Amino acid sequence: MPKQYSPTESESRWxxxxxxxxxxxxSEEPGDxxxxxxxxxPPPNVTGSLHMGHACRTTFEDVxxxxxxxxxxxxxxxxGIDHAGIATQxxxxxxxxxxxxxxxxLGREKFIExxxxxxxxxGERILQQLRKMGASCDWPRTKFTMDPDMVRAVRxxxxxxxxxxxxxxxxxxxxxxxxxxxxxxxxxxxxxxxxEGVMFDFAYPLxxxxxxxxxxxxxxxxxxxxxxxxxxxxxxxxxHLHGKYVRHPFVGRLIPVILDAELVDPExxxxxxxxxxxxDPSDFATGKxxxxxxxxxxxxxxxxxxxxxxxxxxDRFDARKAVEIExxxxxxxxxxxxxxxxxxxxxxxxxxxxPMISTQWFVKMKPLAAPAIQAVEDGxxxxxPPEWSKTYFHWLRNIQDWCISRQLWWGHPIPAWYCEDxxxxxxxxxxATACGGCGGTSIRQDDDVLDTWFSSGLWPFSTLGWPxxxxxxxxxxxxxxxxxxYDILFFWVARMIMMGLHFMxxxxxxxxxxxxxxxxxxxxxxxxxxxxxxxxxxVIYGATNEQLVAKAEKAGAKKSGIKYLKSxxxxxxxxxxxxxxxxxxxxxxxxxxxxxxxIKRIEGYRNFANKLWNASRYALxxxxxxxxxxxxxxxxxxxxxxxxxxxxxxxxxxVAATGLDAYRLDExxxxxxxxxxxxxxxxxxxxxxxxxxxxxxxxxxxxxxTLVHVLETVxxxxxxxxxxxxxxxxQRVPKWDEAPKSIMISRFPTGLVDAKLDRAAERxxxxxxxxxxxxxxxxxxxxxxxxxxxxxxxxTNDEDKHRVLDAExxxxxxxxxxxxxxxxxxxxxxxxxxxxxxxxxxVNPGIRAAVPDVIDTDKERDRLQRNLKKVEKxxxxxxxxxxxxxxxxRAPEAVVxxxxxxxxELREKRERLEAALNSL
RNA sequence: GGGCGGGUAGCUCAGCGGUAGAGCGCUGGCUUUACACGCCGGAUGUCGCAGGUUCGACCCCUGUCCCGCCCA
Numbered sequence: 001m002p003k004q005y006s007p008t009e010s011e012s013r014w015x016x017x018x019x020x021x022x023x024x025x026x027s028e029e030p031g032d033x034x035x036x037x038x039x040x041x042p043p044p045n046v047t048g049s050l051h052m053g054h055a056c057r058t059t060f061e062d063v064x065x066x067x068x069x070x071x072x073x074x075x076x077x078x079x080g081i082d083h084a085g086i087a088t089q090x091x092x093x094x095x096x097x098x099x100x101x102x103x104x105x106l107g108r109e110k111f112i113e114x115x116x117x118x119x120x121x122x123g124e125r126i127l128q129q130l131r132k133m134g135a136s137c138d139w140p141r142t143k144f145t146m147d148p149d150m151v152r153a154v155r156x157x158x159x160x161x162x163x164x165x166x167x168x169x170x171x172x173x174x175x176x177x178x179x180x181x182x183x184x185x186x187x188x189x190x191x192x193x194x195x196e197g198v199m200f201d202f203a204y205p206l207x208x209x210x211x212x213x214x215x216x217x218x219x220x221x222x223x224x225x226x227x228x229x230x231x232x233x234x235x236x237x238x239x240h241l242h243g244k245y246v247r248h249p250f251v252g253r254l255i256p257v258i259l260d261a262e263l264v265d266p267e268x269x270x271x272x273x274x275x276x277x278x279x280d281p282s283d284f285a286t287g288k289x290x291x292x293x294x295x296x297x298x299x300x301x302x303x304x305x306x307x308x309x310x311x312x313x314x315d316r317f318d319a320r321k322a323v324e325i326e327x328x329x330x331x332x333x334x335x336x337x338x339x340x341x342x343x344x345x346x347x348x349x350x351x352x353x354x355p356m357i358s359t360q361w362f363v364k365m366k367p368l369a370a371p372a373i374q375a376v377e378d379g380x381x382x383x384x385p386p387e388w389s390k391t392y393f394h395w396l397r398n399i400q401d402w403c404i405s406r407q408l409w410w411g412h413p414i415p416a417w418y419c420e421d422x423x424x425x426x427x428x429x430x431x432a433t434a435c436g437g438c439g440g441t442s443i444r445q446d447d448d449v450l451d452t453w454f455s456s457g458l459w460p461f462s463t464l465g466w467p468x469x470x471x472x473x474x475x476x477x478x479x480x481x482x483x484x485x486y487d488i489l490f491f492w493v494a495r496m497i498m499m500g501l502h503f504m505x506x507x508x509x510x511x512x513x514x515x516x517x518x519x520x521x522x523x524x525x526x527x528x529x530x531x532x533x534x535x536x537x538x539v540i541y542g543a544t545n546e547q548l549v550a551k552a553e554k555a556g557a558k559k560s561g562i563k564y565l566k567s568x569x570x571x572x573x574x575x576x577x578x579x580x581x582x583x584x585x586x587x588x589x590x591x592x593x594x595x596x597x598x599i600k601r602i603e604g605y606r607n608f609a610n611k612l613w614n615a616s617r618y619a620l621x622x623x624x625x626x627x628x629x630x631x632x633x634x635x636x637x638x639x640x641x642x643x644x645x646x647x648x649x650x651x652x653x654x655v656a657a658t659g660l661d662a663y664r665l666d667e668x669x670x671x672x673x674x675x676x677x678x679x680x681x682x683x684x685x686x687x688x689x690x691x692x693x694x695x696x697x698x699x700x701x702x703x704x705x706t707l708v709h710v711l712e713t714v715x716x717x718x719x720x721x722x723x724x725x726x727x728x729x730x731q732r733v734p735k736w737d738e739a740p741k742s743i744m745i746s747r748f749p750t751g752l753v754d755a756k757l758d759r760a761a762e763r764x765x766x767x768x769x770x771x772x773x774x775x776x777x778x779x780x781x782x783x784x785x786x787x788x789x790x791x792x793x794x795x796t797n798d799e800d801k802h803r804v805l806d807a808e809x810x811x812x813x814x815x816x817x818x819x820x821x822x823x824x825x826x827x828x829x830x831x832x833x834x835x836x837x838x839x840x841x842x843v844n845p846g847i848r849a850a851v852p853d854v855i856d857t858d859k860e861r862d863r864l865q866r867n868l869k870k871v872e873k874x875x876x877x878x879x880x881x882x883x884x885x886x887x888x889x890r891a892p893e894a895v896v897x898x899x900x901x902x903x904x905e906l907r908e909k910r911e912r913l914e915a916a917l918n919s920l
Numbered sequence: 921g922g923g924c925g926g927g928u929a930g931c932u933c934a935g936c937g938g939u940a941g942a943g944c945g946c947u948g949g950c951u952u953u954a955c956a957c958g959c960c961g962g963a964u965g966u967c968g969c970a971g972g973u974u975c976g977a978c979c980c981c982u983g984u985c986c987c988g989c990c991c992a
Contacts (some may be wrong), residue, residue, distance in 0.1 A: 003955065191992085391924065391990070398991085487990095521932075523988085574957090589934065589945085592924060593989070598932060600944050605959040618954030626941040668933080670942085685954075773961095780949065780961040817952080817960090877939050895938055895976090902939095 001620070001732075005613035007577025008541060011711045011724040015131055018727075023744055024136045026076030037073035038058050038479035039065055040460045040509075041137065042492070043131045044629060045084035046122045047091050052518040052597060053485060054524065055536035059582040060665060065661050066720035070748035076476050078463045079130065079137035081123045083412040085452035086180060086188075086348050086563040092118050092410075110408050115410045119144070131541060134723045135576050136744070141472075143463045145455045146412065154412045154455050155429050157503060159206055161627055162427045166364045167404070169416075169425070173284040176356040178302030178316075182407040183360055185451060186400060187491055188347040199339035200324060201270070203332045204229060204246035207254055213238070213246060213336050214577040215274040220327070220342055221319040224308040225247075225297040226255060228275035230286065232266040233259040250323075250331050251309050258290050278357050281629035316354070327835045351577060361405040361414060361448070368498040369396040375497060375507050382664050383512045385591045388486060395490050402495075404451045411449030421442050423438060429500035457495035460508035463809040467503075479509045482606065486514040501511060513663050516593045518585075521568065523596045528552075531561020539602060543576035558821055573599060577770075579722035580606035586669040586721055608673060609725050612718075615681050616729045616805035619711050622692055628704040629711035629734040632747070634756050637702040640768070640808060641687035643761035649710055650755035654719055657750060669721050676714060683709070683769070690814040708733065710765065713754045719743050764804045767844070771805065774849070781863050782840060782854045793836065794849035795825035801846050824850065829912075833919040841916035843867075843909045861920055868913045873905050878903040 018024065039061055044054050061077065069075040071847070092115050093103055103111040123144060130137065143150060161167040175184040200220050203212040211383070213229055229246055231238040241257045248255055257444045263271050263286045278289025278294040287294055297308045304311045304319045311319045327333045344353040373396050376389055383389045405414060417426040424437025434441050458466070460482070464473040476501070482493060493512055500508030518694075519525055520532040527533065531552040538548065545566065552565055583605040588595045637643055652675035659668025659856035684707075691703040713735050719726040723744065730743040740746045751757065775792060784790060794803050809821050829848050838855035841848070841864070878899055881887050888896055 001954095004957070005955095118971085189991095387924070394923070394991075471923095490990095517989095523932090587933095591925090592933080596932065598944080601932075603957075604943060607955095610957045611955065614955035614958085616954085621939070621954070670934085674942090680958085681955085686959095776960060777962090783949075786952070874939070881939085881976075884975060888975080890975045891938075 001613075001617045003614070003617075005728075006575070007609065007724065007726060008575050009581060010728045011132075011540075011578050013133070014133060014727045016722050017487035017710040018064055018742060018744060019131070019139065021741065023742060024138050025079070025140070026138050026476070027074050027474065027836060032074055032781070036076065036476055037065070037068035038076045038078070038476040039483065040078045040463055040479055040483075040820055041080055041486040041793050043080040043082040043143075043456070043459065044126050044130075045082050045087050046119045046126070046144075047087045048122060048534055049085055049868045050126055050133075052077040052534055052536055054126070054130070055133055055581060056515060056585045056595065057483065057485070058135050060513070061481075062133070062582075062723070063586065063660075063665055063720045064481055064483065064513075066744060067748060069136070070719065070746060071745070074475075076141075076472075077135070077137045077140060078141055078143070079127065079135070080143035080145070080459070080463060081126060082456060083119065083144065083411065083452060085406060085408055085449060085525075087452075087740050088118070088181065088411040089408050090180065090348055103409060105483060106148045111409055119146075120190070128613075130539065131539060132578060134582065136723075141463070145452070145459075149465070150458075150462055151412065152429075153458050153466055154450065156457055156467045157454075157499065158415055158450070159427055159429050160503070161363060164855060166363060166367065168364065169359060169361050171357060171359040173278075173281055173355050174358045174360055175344065175346075176298075176354045176358065177346040177349055177351060178298075178299070178300070178354055180346065180349040180408070181300050183347060183358060183403055183405065184353065185453075185553045189344045190347055192343040192345050197339050197341040197343075199334050200271075200336040201334035202327045203334055204255065204274075205249070205332070206241075206894050207247045209244075212332075213241065213257070213272045214270045214333060215272050216269040216337060216758050217274055219279075219320065220323045221304070221308075221742065222276040222279050222297070222312070223274060223323065224250065224304070224311060224319075225276045225278050225295045225657040226254050227253075227287065227292045227295060228258045228290065230258045230260045230264050230273045230275050232264040232271060233261055235264075235266045235271050237271065240872075249332060250311075250326065251307075257293075258286075260286055260289065262286070262289075263345055279355050281355055282471050284355070284357075295358055295418055295810060298354060298356060306914075340603060342516045357475045360398065360403050361416075361446075363402040363404055364543055365399040365401050367842075368502055370401045371493060371501045372396055372497040375501060381512060382506050382509060383498065383514065385514065388489060388512075392489060392494060394630055396494060402451075404454050405446075406451055407447070407449040407450050411452060412455055414446040414448050416446040417443040417448065429560045453491055453495055456492055456504070458514065460496055460500055461504050477504060477508070478506050481511045481513055482509040483513040483515065485517060487517060489514065511663075513590070516588070518595045518597050521596055521598045523594055529558055529561065531555075531557030531565050534597060534599075536581060538573050539576050539599075540578050542573050545570055548572055548574075569599065574603070574606070576602050576606040577609065577724070580727050582608050583608065583669055583673070584723055586665045586744045587673075589666050590663060590776050608677065609722065611677055611681060612722075612725060613729065616711060616715075616732070617678070618685055619707050620732060622688070623704060623708055623734060626704055628701070628708055629736055631705075631736045632712075632754070633709075633752055635702060635705040635709055636708050636756075639689060639691065639699055639702060640682060640761055640764055640804070641811065642702055642706040643756070644712055645680065645684040645687075645706060645759045646756045647762050648675060648757040649713060650751040650757040652679075653717060653751040653755055659859040660720075665721075672718050672721070680710060680714065681910050684774040686815055690810055694810075696747055702740050709754075713749045716743060716746055716749045716754075719746075720748075757881045764800070764808075767801050767847070768805045768808050768815075770844045771812055771847065772816045773816050773848075774844055775812075775851070778840045778842060778851050778854060779817070782856055782859055784854050790816075790818040790851050790854060792816075792849050792851055793827045793829070794820050794821065794847055795824045795829050798846040805847070818851075830915060831919045832916060841912070843912045845905050845909075848912050857920055861917065864913055864917050864920075868910065868917070871910050871913065875903060875906040875910060878906065 042057055055663055065075050065077045118304060147385060173474045175189045177184050197218045199216050199218055201214055201216045203214045205212045215229060244257045245254045263282055275283045275286055277284050277292050295307050299305045302316045304314050305588045306312055316321060346353050376392060414426055418433040419435035419440055420442035421440040422438040424435055426432045426436035432443060435443050460479050461477055464477055466473055496508050548565055551561055552562060578603055652671045655671035656668040688703055688707055691699050715726045715730045727743050812821060829850055832841050832850040833841045835848050836852035839850040840853045840854050840860050841850050882899055
């Protein structure tokens with residue numbers, strides 16, 4: 001075994017072994033009665049390649065699946081990818097643009113062909129990248145949201161909802177993305193807050209008399225679509241306007257003054273509001289209340305249409321300026337001032353969304369939401385971390401109908417056909433050939449496609465074969481865990497719950513595990529423009545700074561982004577490996593909304609992998625000449641060190657089990673990390689050296705057995721988190737006959753079976769640790785070279801401690817690099833410098849000791865005083881507490897007792913330290 | 921306007937009723953045959969601010985100021 005573990009080659013070798021061996025496959029065998037564990041992957045979009053968010057999802061999900069699989073569950077992790085309607089269409093259109101083409105140049109059919117080509121390429125790449133992360137998906141079951149069986153599921157769902165009256169077509173005000181030229185759902189619109197805008201005031205002249213009314217707007221161009229001005233019915237200032245009209249200065253229209261208490265806040269601005277029913281949500285509602293005309297003034301691309309008079313053809317923002325100027329020319333402008341406002345922007349294209357009246361397909365949400373709320377309320381579905389339930393409820397209780405049609409080309413076509421001879425709309429599972437109303441054959445399919453989340457909403461059951469009654473659906477639905485980012489709680493999770501309950505009559509999963517968003521080390525969102533995107537593959541395989549910079553430049557990063565990249569990662573990334581990346585991602589608390597990924601942290605876990613590697617190297621080397629094997633039976637050793645490590649293993653496995661079950665993967669991985677490094681390596685391996693060299697056959701045997709057992713067990717425990725390196729090592733560990741072919745199909749360890757809690761051993765060993773620690777401190781603080789032996793004279797009145805120090809003399813000597821521990825006459829320790837030459841002194845609980853021939857008086861005084869100060873501070877707090885009668889009366893007995901004991905101990909320590917100081 | 925997070929060591933974060941922890945960084949010493957991707961020491965915090973509850977608060981409550989996100 002080489003001194004350094006190199007993940008690159010090892011990871012791909014083992015991955016291939018697992019995949020070709022069929023270890024990822026879930027069983028549909030009729031006789032298989034194992035409990036199932038199912039998790040559907042949040043399907044990555046086919047918009048490019050794997051990013052750190054996917055790496056994070058994959059890691060968490062893989063840990064859950066590998067853990068369950070090792071626990072004996074029939075585990076199914078369903079992989080797949082999403083066609084991601086608008087997002088993918090935008091990507092391909094951008095490519096076309098570089099060739100100087102638009103989708104219209106290609107035409108719908110050719111364009112879709114082109115997107116399919118892209119899908120093949122991008123989808124395949126992403127699936128390969130998931131494998132690089134170690135994902136144990138059941139690959140032959142991979143689904144794409146536009147596969148033929150998914151199409152069938154989507155059609156079935158659409159038609160059923162339509163037949164149930166839950167899908168309908170309606171004309172209403174929608175969010176229009178003028179760039180992508182499609183409608184957007186409310187969720188796809190982002191509100192950009194605190195934008196500095198201009199509030200422009202202008203006057204409408206009264207129609208039949210002199211005078212005017214002044215209105216304010218941040219969007220002057222919309223006045224071309226005004227069909228009313230509104231005042232508050234109780235506003236005394238404008239009583240004279242009741243029943244009057246104003247005249248539109250550009251289009252000549254007569255515009256009524258209406259009274260509306262809901263729309264108008266008399267305190268705000270002039271107290272008069274212009275009303276544009278076709279381009280503003282509250283004006284639209286007002287229009288409905290008053291039966292106002294809705295005049296659309298925009299074309300679909302955001303230019304002004306034929307209803308805007310002389311402004312026709314102008315872009316909406318040019319029209320805004322033109323309208324202002326013209327109003328000025330007419331003497332109707334009444335000034336302007338700065339105004340902070342909120343702008344609606346398209347989630348995808350970033351352009352300012354224009355409210356427009358349009359006919360679209362909607363899903364009626366209230367009836368679907370009710371059972372989805374219920375399922376979380378009654379605990380059928382558990383959301384973790386639990387705080388998210390509130391957000392979930394709030395959204396579902398205030399849910400609006402979902403606009404599901406999109407004016408895109410890439411997606412599931414809406415299965416609706418319009419008849420040219422009658423009004424009937426034919427909605428059908430099969431492609432319609434004739435009108436369902438009049439039987440005529442002049443029918444035309446709806447041009448639109450479905451919102452991409454419509455198909456995603458069916459994911460947990462469509463991937464298992466729905467609407468067919470498959471074995472998989474029967475066996476694996478409902479799934480157990482849904483692990484995903486909190487950002488798609490509404491987009492996806494809530495909709496899956498609604499759809500699952502509606503179509504399957506059962507929740508789609510029983511736990512929702514929400515994770516934070518991966519950001520760069522500063523906590524900023526990763527973006528190509530910022531140049532702060534960390535590609536998981538670069539982390540796994542390594543990349544030089546030049547490569548990182550080149551990649552960022554190609555992706556269109558700004559100069560500041562490149563600069564950041566150069567200064568933050570001057571040396572690029574080493575090939576840290578997938579296991580190190582996985583451990584890093586796992587180490588962040590799931591409660592945190594931000595995972596500020598730090599390369600230094602990845603490096604730390606790479607070092608951990610190396611530590612594990614070398615610990616194993618040591619263990620295997622030591623076992624080389626012996627026939628001792630791992631047996632999956634916990635040894636029953638007698639020696640303290642062996643008992644201690646098994647007990648610590650118990651504790652680590654216990655914390656790991658709790659963490660894995662409660663979705664605290666940070667705690668689970670942390671417990672194993674610290675056990676391996678701080679206890680197994682730093683103490684136990686060191687302890688094993690004198691034991692194995694002791695020549696005592698019994699001791700050697702039980703130490704070998706314990707060593708190999710702990711190693712083999714901790715590898716199994718770590719396997720879900722670090723699958724590759726644990727396999728690499730595990731394969732080399734001498735094991736029982738008939739051991740499984742792979743660690744991934746071995747049994748997940750538990751404290752009760754694979755370790756042994758031994759509180760006495762832990763307590764005793766603490767004595768050793770404290771003693772050794774003190775010895776080491778003295779050596780370090782007195783600059784005693786390693787070559788110089790240190791003799792320790794100790795004394796204790798405590799029988800247990802006496803026994804431990806006696807029995808563990810050898811280990812203490814080895815670990816403390818002190819030679820010769822002596823039991824001392826207590827009288828000598830009362831005044832150490834009278835009896836020992838140049839002695840340093842230390843005090844452990846119940847034990848005191850002198851170390852002759854090391855002293856540098858100044859340093860020793862310094863050290864003792866520092867210790868004394870600390871002791872006095874602690875003692876001060878404790879004594880104050882104990883002097884407080886209400887503490888003694890009201891605090892729990894155990895707490896008071898502990899304080900008493902601590903204070904006694906500290907007092908003794910203080911005494912000893914003072915004596916030592918005086919004796920200097 | 922409503923809601924949700926967060927403000928703890930230089931940095932990134934964990935802890936959440938019994939006298940503050942990790943990783944990285946800093947610092948002193950180690951060519952210790954598992955590992956320098958290492959080992960052994962050390963330093964570092966009025967736990968955002970102000971009140972309150974409690975025998976006791978970083979932890980609970982109230983208010984307040986910042987920062988981020990979501991919804992309207």
